[in-house]
Amino acid sequence: MPDAWLAAVPGAREHEPLGPHSWYGIGGRARYFLALDDDAELAALIARLNRETVPYLVIGAATNTLFAAEELPGLTIKLATSRLAVEGRRVTASAGYLMPKLAADTARKGRTGLEFGAGVPGMVGGSVVGNAGAFGREMKDGLVSTDVIDPQGRVHTLSVAECRFAYRDSILKSSKAGWVVVSATFETGEDDPSRIRDRIKEVQRHRRQTQPIEKRSLGSTFKNPPGDAAGRLIDACGLKGRRVGGAQISEKHANFIVNLGGATADDVLALMAEMRNRVFERFGIELEPEVRVIGGTPGQ
Incomplete structure (x- = not known):
């Protein structure tokens, strides 16, 4: 594989073990690996990787991902962005924001509707792609839109209808599987933070009782x-x-x-x-x- 594209990814590591980046704790290696806590250059990077036909994989917390390959080719990109903006009823979170943290942080601001996120161990990006859900709610229920990057590096804002959500599915898993989520905007309600936290505790209690979260x-x-x-x-x-x-x-x-x-x-x-x-x-x-x-x- 030509290495010229590596000039565009300072900080990339070779032969990175993927086990530490997986919730399950197992996996082979990534030929090249890059952790990003800032997605400002992500669109340009994706465009270049596609132009030069470099295979790549974008991951988050890998809570629902099994790395079964001995070595993943090309570049594995881990999105660890953590941005949150609250403007009135609208809440926008970056793809690397953990769902339980989103539930807790919006609760402190008196915003309700995302309590179910306490039962979703993954990050916002992967949760949008898979329409993750827990205890009666799914990502599509409060989502207004999601910003995504296409393979040419262009940024699009997709509405809920354009995402074509279904049970644990979306267009981002099919015809737009190569598109990368960078953020999601939700419509929320208003409530007393203590009441929202009580609902979060109930989600957590139910999850502890019904799922093997201790392992x-x-x-x-x-x-x-x-x-x-x-x-x-x-x-x-x-x-x-x-x-x-x-x-x-x-x-x-x-x-x-x-x-x-x-x-x-x-x-x-x-x-x-x-x-x-x-x-x-x-x-x-x-x-x-x-x-x-x-x-x-x-x-x-």
Whole structure:
């Protein structure tokens, strides 16, 4: 690969281990890796990478991402931007803003509507792309618009309608999969900060009771099929507690795969395949992965 493009990315590191950048704690390496806490030059960088046909991947907290490749080619960009602006009812957060922090920070300012973010472990950017949700609300419910960068480095503002949101899905996962979210603007209401914090505590309490947050996981492994829950189907197949290597189907919630220590991507992929196959054999339902697998085949 020509290295001329590297002049545009001062601070890029070679052969960066991806495990420390993954919520699950495992992964191969990135050929080149760049952490960005300022996205001012991101559009120009993306345009150059595309012009020079350099493969790249933009990540956030990687809470729902499994790095299964031994080494990712090209440049892996980690967005760690952390900007928040509150103007009346409108709240704008950068892509690298953590959702639980967004919930807490807007609560302090008396803005309501984002409490569900306390139950979403990822960052704003990835949450918009996947229309993340928790406890009855999704990103699309309060979103007004999102600023995105296309492969040519042009910045666009997409409305909610233009994002074509669906359950854990958006146009940014399909025809605009190469576009990068840089910020999102939400419409919020007004309430007493103490009442908002109480609702956040309830979200956190419910999450502690129902999800294995005390262990590393990738969040929900599969999407819920229409009219049912993936966790119920997997549990009905007797798979709770099933273990492969250092990975285990959680005994608290069957749609979570936890890292007991030393898990590998192959361990996780083996469990995903077993979960998917067993559910299809018993119920005739083909589970669709919610986990984003980079460099491997999910559930096969």
